[in-house]
Amino acid sequence: MPCLSIARCLGACGLLALLAACGAPVKQFPLQEKFDSTATYSRLFDATATQTCEAARRALLSQGYIINTARGDLVEGQKSFQPEPESHLQMVIRVVCAPDTTDGKVSLGFVTALQDRYALKKSNNSASLGVGAIGSVSLPFSSGSETMVKIGSETISTDAFYDRFFDLVRRYLLASDWIEPEP
Template identity: 60%
Template sequence: MQPFPIVLALASCLVLAGCAGLRKPHNTTYETFQSDDTHARQYDATDAQACEAARRALLSQGYLVGTARTDFVNGRKNFQPERETHVEIDLRVVCAREGDQGETAVVFVSALQDRYTLKKSSSSASLGVGAIGSLSLPFSASDDSMVKVASETIADGSFYERFFALIDRYLERAGPPPVAASAPPALAAPR
């Protein structure tokens, strides 16, 4: 056995491995984690009041509210912007207590938009009649179905600003948060 073919094979592997390392990695990271607060606002209300205002804001815009708790609200709305296109927005609201007494709340909102399009598929069949001979008549039919073609989190800041403005409006109607009752002062012990 000759050492030259083995050395040549090893050298070729090293060259190929080195070339593979020179390629730029494919960047698939789309998240920047910036602190622009597009998806969060702080309110002078309890978490329950903030989520109730968010629920009312969703209902006022025609969203179907699926889940409504004191700390979480979820709503969906469907649109048909074009004849063969369907869009669905799923909006989720989380209300987190802030502060020692829970007198303020931070509301986090995220909206997911799914886009569907109409997909047409056709099928055909033929009919053979034995008494007449070989006669084939084509019968065709088509089936239409909606197929999801895109799904993404809405990143438009003005979309969230309008939603937070509605929450503001419903919180103003509800009035100020209840004041936490303070403990009565301790009585001095008699001497």
């Protein structure tokens, strides 16, 4: 009977450990999305969706962005930054242009900027070489490698950032032959 009581004891201890783990608090993150303002990420333009996206493409090009996608309803560009020797930032800006009126002469531009952060990770690798004809001789070889590792990603939510972008898009629309300047 002593084995049975030990098994019960171990079973009870295991159950208690499981229940204790279940009771451990789980880290909760505050809700980040509010869905309260459309003014940050979108603007109305007195232009067609195609004209708005073309102005957005020119705005991105004027700031050194590489254009990944350019269509009549979508523009996406990216730009890389290196603020410190061992860190790297990559910004991707995506603009979606949609007609807002039935005649298509007014459009909405929706913009989102995503910034990814990377850090340099160093790792040491070592290997040895055994030569069987001479005997058991091992010669150590070591090398190091460096890789950029993504450490974070964030949607830019600063109103001033988007205000400056939309102002630049508006300037390209006004500079084009498509739009008459407002009196």
